[in-house]
Amino acid sequence: MLRPTLIALSLLATGATQAADRITDLPFATRSEVIAPHAVAATSQPLATQIALDVMKQGGNAIDAAIAANAALGLMEPVGCGIGGDLYAIVWDAKTQKLYGLNGSGRSPQSLSLKQLKVELAKQKLTAIPPFGPLPVSVPGTVDGWFSLHQRFGKLPMDQILAPTIRYAREGFPVSDVISYYWRRNVQTLIKYPGIREQFTRDGVGPAKGQMWTNPNLANTYEALAKGGRDAFYKGEIARKIAAYMKRNGGYLSEADLAAHKSEWVEPVSVNYRGYDVWELPPNTQGIAALQALNILEGYDFKPGDFGSTTHIHRFVEATKLAFADRARYYADQDFFKTPLKQLLSDEYAADRRKLIDDARAMQTVNAGDVILKQSDTIYLTTADAEGNMVSLIQSNFRGMGSGMAPEDLGFILQDRGQLFALDEGHANVYAPGKRPFQTIIPAFISKDGQPWVSFGLMGGDMQPQGHTQIVMNLIDFGMNLQEAGDAPRIYWDSPQQPTGGTVSDGGTVSLETGFPYRSIQQLLQKRHKISYDLGGYGGYQAIMRLPNGAWAAASESRKDGQAAGY
Structure with missing residues (x-):
């Protein structure tokens, strides 16, 4: 031996x-998985994980804990999330033994037409919606998402759920390593926008690792939510401050836009992958890209020893290209464009798309498939409680700290999700007033024989559906445990194609994280793949698994500051 x-x-x-x-x-x-008998939480910041556990120890359930953790991350990890952004969640309710999906994304300003948007872009000599400033700002949906989850499933009062973060916001917390790195980088770009310097820097610089940080403005905002509920944000003084700030700075988001907002309960969609049901939310998110890729990959036979092989990487990348081509054409707000979900997720369609994959060489030009039409940085967290409830929740401002628009005295930054709208009339995702933009953030869930198995997610824009696909393969095809599945080296395919449309014409670039065999890389080059290396672009993973004996396993990867813990 x-x-x-x-x-x-x-x-x-x-x-x-x-x-x-x-x-x-x-x-x-x-490292080992965290295994606990009663409850677990996995988030991208250890203090947020501890808050989630404390809430459950106080009698709260997994839903209360997820809201509390998300609130804490809005304070402690503003580089990825905050109440200026959007939220999506998948909840396994132990009482009804059913999955529920929540789309907590916001809509574009009603007063900004496509024609006027193009006029505004022309003034700035732009041909696309910019990532920063007032034009990409859409209604922030997170707060309504919290209260929608709480109203349907919560147990503890909201003031108790928000209390730990309010205390940290006033007394201070030490900023962790990776968050500090991204915070300092973000403020270099955003500091010119009103409210950033005053609320997110000290003397124009983001906090260093270990530096104590307070945000009394956010504490005041959270206290208003604890007392006044979701209307305090969408119809009260906070809404007035947001609207006045946007008007002063050339924006279109109004009090009426905020007052009209509401989240939407949606049915999660799934495909069966080798006996396991993998669940995502329907568009306007990109979750079904992972399902499409899995449907294509199920036609191949992978063994545990195949991980990292040329065949594994090549087939994964080619399946991703096909799914992303459909993503660019068909994913949009379902109130404006009916994505043909049944056809895109059918076995027949997957088989037709699989025929396009050549094991000998990489595809250089990829178009969306033909179907019949009927006319992101981020945080991810997951919680599970003693009753058997599980929450898969993802929340984001998009592009790190968002648009840079930080209304005075409120302690958060508004998102820039509107950047992902298309400008071409006739496109599924074309900009329109009151429309939800295409979204990159996606929670995920796996069940087996009608029972919950894994709640998981992975951060990072286009990496998210690719990461979901890889996690599923790592668990099911390659036999990894929950921690291994997240720590194994990752593949990230990127191309000039954007979510707003276009065709891949150069095959894109495959970034391979350190750890893949050199022989596989050599053979991929022979197949005409372009190979690159990306430092830090592979997402951040958290997961919880229900064990056969009723206990929980939890995992949080080492690429972020996160922690999985339980009791």
């Missing part, structure tokens, strides 16, 4: 990675 150190050396020789020598769960375990 080889000693652990010799095993580690042999793994490095083949390209596998691990953090340290281990005697179990080789080759990709960097």
Whole structure:
């Protein structure tokens, strides 16, 4: 029997990675899963994880804990989320034994027409909606998302749920490592926008790792929500301040837009992958791209030893290209364009698309499939409680800290999701007043035989559906445990094609995280793939698994500051 150190050396020789020598769960375990009997939480910031656990120890359920953790992350990780952004969630309700989906995304300003938007862009000599400033701002849906979840499933009063974050906002918390890095980078770009310097820097600089940070403005805002509910945000003084700020700075978001907002309960959609039902939310999100890719990949036979092979990487990338071509053409707000979900997720359609994949070479030009029409940075968290409830929740401002528009005295930044609208009339995702833009943020869930198995998600724009597909394959095809599935090296395919339309014409670029065998990279180059390396562009994963004995396993990857914990 080889000693652990010799095993580690042999793994490095083949390209596998691990953090340290281990005697179990080789080759990709960097640490053990967290296993607990009662409740677990996994978030991208340890203090938020602890808040979620505390809420459940106080009698709250997984839904209360998810809201509390999201509120904390809005304070502690403003580089990825906040109440100026949108929210999506999938909830497994133990009482009804059913999955529920919530679309908490906001709509574009009613007073801004496509014609006027193009006039505004022409004034600035722009041909596309910019990522920053007032024009990409849409209604922030997160707060209504919280109260919609709470009204249907919550147990504790909202003031108790928000209390821990209010305390941290006033007393301060030490900023963690990765968050500090992105915070400092973001403010370099956004500091010219009103409210950023005053509320998100100290003397024009973002906080250093370990620096104590307070946000009394956000504490005041949260206290208003605790007392006045969701209307305090959408119909009260907060709404008036947001609208006045936007008007002063050339924006169109109004009190009427905020007052008209509401979240929407939606039916999650799924495909069956080798006996497991994988669930996503329907458009305007991009979740079904993962389902489309899985449907294509199910036609191949993968074994545990295939991970990292040329065949694994090549087929994954080609399936992703096909799914993303459809994403660019068909994903949009369902109130304006009916995405042909049944056809896109059918086995027959997957089989037709699979025929386009050539195992000998990479596709250089990829178009959307023909169907019959009937006319993102982010945080992800997941919680589970002693009753068996599970929450898969994702929330974002888009592009790190969002638009840069930070209304004075409120302590948060408005999102820039409107940047993802198309400008071409006739496109499914073309800009229109009161329309929800295409969204990149997606929560996910896996069930088996009608029972919950895994709640999971992964951050990072276009990486999200690709990451979802890889996590499912890692768990089901490659036999990894919950922690291994997140720590294994990742694949990220990127191309000039944008969610607002276009065709892949150059095959795109495949970024491979450190850890894939060099021989696989050589063979991918021979198949005409363009190979690159991306530092930090592979997302951030959290997950919870229901074990057969009723206990919980939880995981949080090492690419972020996160923590999985339980009791």
